[in-house]
Each structure stands twice: as C-alpha cells, then as structure tokens.
Amino acid sequence: MKAQDLKIKEYCRISNNRVLLNDQLLYEDQGTDFNTFIKLAYKKMDTNYPKFFKMDDLSKLGFLASDILLKPITQDSEISKNIALVFSNSASSLKTDRKHQGSIVDKENYFPSPAVFVYTLPNICLGEISIKHRLYSENSFFIFNHFNAGYLHDYASSLIKTNKADEVLCGWINCDAEDYEAFLYLVSTEGSIAHNKEEIIKLYTTK
C-alpha cells in the first residue's frame, strides 16, 4: 500500500463548548464551564458508559471525541477492530498532576486520592478508549510543543503500511487550566480526504 492511498475517513473536534463531526455541529452549549459542558455533551451523544464520570478531564475529552468516531465502527461488532490510537498534546496530564499535587503538598493534611492519581499519565486516556471499544491495538501518546501534523502523518502511515493497524485514530487532545481542545481524525483506506500533512493542517486549523 502506498502512503498516498490512505484517506481521512472522518474527523471530530471538541473545543469552544462545541462538538463537531466533519464540520457538522452536533452539540453546543456556550453558557457552561468545561465540567458541565462535557457532561451535557456526553448525555447528548447518548454515550452510555457510567465510568465516564470517574475520568479526569483529559480522558473525558479524548473518550468523547473518540466515541463519536469509533462507536459506529465498533458497537455492533463482536470482533475486535485493529484500530491504532496515536494521540498527542502539549500539556500531558498536567491538569490532573496539579490536582494530585494539591492533595499532597500539606503533610498535616495528606490524603492523596487514588482515583485522581491513576490519571496522572496522559496515556491512561488511551486505555479508557481501548477498554470501551475492545481495542487490543498499538497506541502511543506523544507530547509536542504544538500540533505536529507531519509526525502524526508519518506515524499513522507507517502503522498501516507495515500492517500494524488497519486504521489509525490520530490527533490532539489537550487540557490545561480552563483551556481544552480535541481534534481527532480517522486514517483509513476509505474516505474522500487525502491523508497528507497539508490536509491534516487544513482540517486542524479550520475551527
């Protein structure tokens, strides 16, 4: 298979209190903070998965964006799909790291939460997605200063060309302080958008 044969099948964005699939608005609520918005979006997307509420913000964001793209593929299938996950961001799990640090800074009041601590790695998000969609596939979470379309393109192409994966769910899931952004796209042999660096940047920057 040649790299130019690969396509971007679908893409999803969650930012600015909006959820979009292929640029089509699925949900919007401008009057709420992230915590309320993401829970309302979860309910609107009919994502029946109670463990969602236990996740940290980064995992909630990645989980919901992934679910929108993967649910149509995995929900009626008994067979596990070979869809690799290649995510990236700049803040790693910093938002949760700070929350954990806040619980251990006072030695007189030292009660770290196990439920917070388990999310002090960004790739836990990939585990949550893999469990929900029964994926036993390759997964990686990279930390970059900025969205790195070239790296994601080369990595996803390599996974498919070397038969490590049939499709690759790629993108950027970032969460820190009050800022959050999810942009995920599915690289496949099907679809109408060419999978190249220029198209990835175009999709990412069209907000």
Added chain:
Amino acid sequence: MSDLKQELKEKIITQLNLEDIAIEEIADNDSLFGDGLGLDSIDALELIVMLDKDYGIKLTDPKEGKKIFESIEVMANYITQHRTK
C-alpha cells in the same frame, strides 16, 4: 446510625462520582461491589482514604476493606465502633 448511613450514601455518590445513581437507589444492605453498585478496586482505595480522612480509621491491610465495604449497613456499624473523629 441512620444519619451516618445517609451521610455515607451521599459521600459515596459524590466522592466516587456515581452521577447516574440517586441516594434513594442505594439500600442499606445492597452490595457495594460486584452486582450491587458495581464499585471497582480504585473505588475501594478511595473508601479506605475516606475512612482515614473523615473518621480517623486507618486500615493497615487493604484486604480488610473487603468485609468492611460489603454494604452501607456493614460500613456504618464498623465506623460507629472504630471512629476516632
């Protein structure tokens, strides 16, 4: 005792983020793990921290939790007998 049971139900829902469950849905003798509320191993660790933080009870062996966290009824009895705050 009934106040403590109510308090425990509220704390479990809030601290374990059981958003889809109302206090009225938790009976005093419901299993907290497995087929009951469906809590998991991380929840068990959270409950151990809660016992320490809110009631001054330190469990040295996490396996003790298996008996203590059987139900709200069992938890409330244990806390009443062992609490230091």
